[in-house]
Amino acid sequence: xxxxxxxxxxxxxxxxxxxxxxxxxxxxxxxxxxxxxxxxxxxxxxxxxxxxxxxxxxxxxxxxxxxxxxxxxxxxxxxxxxxxxxxxxxxxxxxxxxxxxxxxxxxxxxxxxxxxxxxxxxxxxxxxxxxxxxxxxxxxxxxxxxxxxxxxxxxxxxxxxxxxxxxxxxxxxxxxxxxxxxxxxxxxxxxxxxxxxxxxxxxxxxxxxxxxxxxxxxxxxxxxxxxxxxxxxxxxxxxxxxxxxxxxxxxxxxxxxxxxxxxxxxxxxxxxxxxxxxxxxxxxxxxxxxxxxxxxxxxxxxxxxxxxxxxxxxxxxxxxxxxxxxxxxxxxxxxxxxxxxxxxxxxxxxxxxxxxxxxxxxxxxxxxxxxxxxxxxxxxxxxxxxxxxxxxxxxxxxxxxxxxxxxxxxxxxxxxxxxxxxxxxxxxxxxxxxxxxxxxxxxxxxxxxxxxxx
Ligand SMILES: [Ca+2]
Numbered sequence: 169x170x171x172x173x174x175x176x177x178x179x180x181x182x183x184x185x186x187x188x189x190x191x192x193x194x195x196x197x198x199x200x201x202x203x204x205x206x207x208x209x210x211x212x213x214x215x216x217x218x219x220x221x222x223x224x225x226x227x228x229x230x231x232x233x234x235x236x237x238x239x240x241x242x243x244x245x246x247x248x249x250x251x252x253x254x255x256x257x258x259x260x261x262x263x264x265x266x267x268x269x270x271x272x273x274x275x276x277x278x279x280x281x282x283x284x285x286x287x288x289x290x291x292x293x294x295x296x297x298x299x300x301x302x303x304x305x306x307x308x309x310x311x312x313x314x315x316x317x318x319x320x321x322x323x324x325x326x327x328x329x330x331x332x333x334x335x336x337x338x339x340x341x342x343x344x345x346x347x348x349x350x351x352x353x354x355x356x357x358x359x360x361x362x363x364x365x366x367x368x369x370x371x372x373x374x375x376x377x378x379x380x381x382x383x384x385x386x387x388x389x390x391x392x393x394x395x396x397x398x399x400x401x402x403x404x405x406x407x408x409x410x411x412x413x414x415x416x417x418x419x420x421x422x423x424x425x426x427x428x429x430x431x432x433x434x435x436x437x438x439x440x441x442x443x444x445x446x447x448x449x450x451x452x453x454x455x456x457x458x459x460x461x462x463x464x465x466x467x468x469x470x471x472x473x474x475x476x477x478x479x480x481x482x483x484x485x486x487x488x489x490x491x492x493x494x495x496x497x498x499x500x501x502x503x504x505x506x507x508x509x510x511x512x513x514x515x516x517x518x519x520x521x522x523x524x525x526x527x528x529x530x531x532x533x534x535x536x537x538x539x540x541x542x543x544x545x546x547x548x549x550x551x552x553x554x555x556x557x558x559x560x561x562x563x564x565x566x567x568x569x570x571x572x573x574x575x576x577x578x579x580x581x582x583x584x585x586x587x588x589x590x591x592x593x594x595x596x597x598x599x600x601x602x603x604x605x606x607x608x609x610x611x612x613x614x615x616x617x618x619x620x621x622x
Pocket of ligand 1: 211212250388456457
């Protein structure tokens with residue numbers, strides 16, 4: 169359910185202390201131990217699209233089980249309200265604005281290859297990890313952008329966004345299913361192919377530390393289920409309404425896509441169990457941005473369910489960036505807990521570095537991280553240090569500090585919401601809190617000066 173009733177601090181302290189005593193765990197990762205990391209990222213999955221976040225239509229038993237076996241976040245945020253920016257922040261631990269990636273990367277779009285950035289895959293590979301990516305890249309389509317040049321030892325999947333789930337033809341009529349830097353068609357539905365490769369990777373690398381990144385295509389448009397035949401052909405141009413898929417009413421197809429995604433999570437969990445890796449593997453599931461409820465009025469039926477949140481994908485309202493997030497690590501993360509701590513996609517890189525025993529870049533380094541490790545939330549049930557975080561896309565901006573959120577849309581007056589009392593961002597309190605508004609504006613301008621400096 170979408171309850172925001174916080175657990176008491178005492179409850180957290182007691183439960184974490186009990187867990188630590190029962191399991192004999194060190195406070196943080198022990199030196200010399202290198203856990204495996206599995207990071208599953210859904211595409212455009214909304215805050216209310218799965219059962220453990222309150223959905224009563226889509227059946228998601230595997231994600232619900234993952235939540236029961238792990239820690240579910242109610243206040244987790246994609247760094248951006250669209251695909252590429254969040255992925256840039258996810259892989260670098262830094263605000264995507266530093267890289268100039270604030271919009272989705274389109275046809276011919278340059279990405280990571282143009283930039284001097286270090287990805288989490290590079291850090292981990294240098295530390296002895298085998299690093300695989302199976303799914304959607306969306307961080308550039310040029311040869312130098314390819315994941316194999318950014319720390320990944322193996323890549324299967326697609327560079328562009330929004331491909332036909334069966335023919336793997338992108339919006340511009342190009343075949344976009346790849347093995348490393350070669351186009352290599354495989355027969356099958358995206359979600360199934362990605363899952364099969366992820367499971368194989370676990371089997372192949374079960375004896376040494378690995379980082380498995382599974383950025384699913386689902387549930388991004390074109391909305392297609394495994395029952396749909398391919399509809400795009402090579403050489404066609406689908407950068408029109410057809411980019412959205414073959415269905416006029418998308419309600420049923422989106423449900424099927426969510427359920428296939430859920431099955432994928434179940435298969436990946438099954439592979440970890442089968443190979444005895446459960447207690448050696450930290451698994452994290454999230455989405456790269458909020459769901460689309462409607463797309464320009466072009467479809468019948470609701471697309472995603474963003475629960476009680478205002479707005480949808482592309483918005484700096486919560487519906488654009490507050491997303492599901494579940495962490496699971498049997499024996500390390502307590503089971504069945506819910507945390508209301510705020511965290512963001514860019515926090516994953518510093519978390520992985522800490523767990524792998526890798527020193528992050530110093531704060532004056534050109535690659536210094538903006539994210540913060542969430543290990544204290546994961547393993548100790550502790551609060552994160554208070555911080556101010558920022559969202560920006562297409563001139564729309566938002567600033568979050570504690571329960572407060574300033575939303576400042578382009579050409580509008582800034583608004584202020586108290587999210588603990590008003591998760592739906594309906595009650596603008598800007599006039600009553602002018603001093604706080606000034607502070608948040610000052611923080612925003614300072615942040616913009618910093619991230620836009622390059
Ligand atoms: Ca997305």
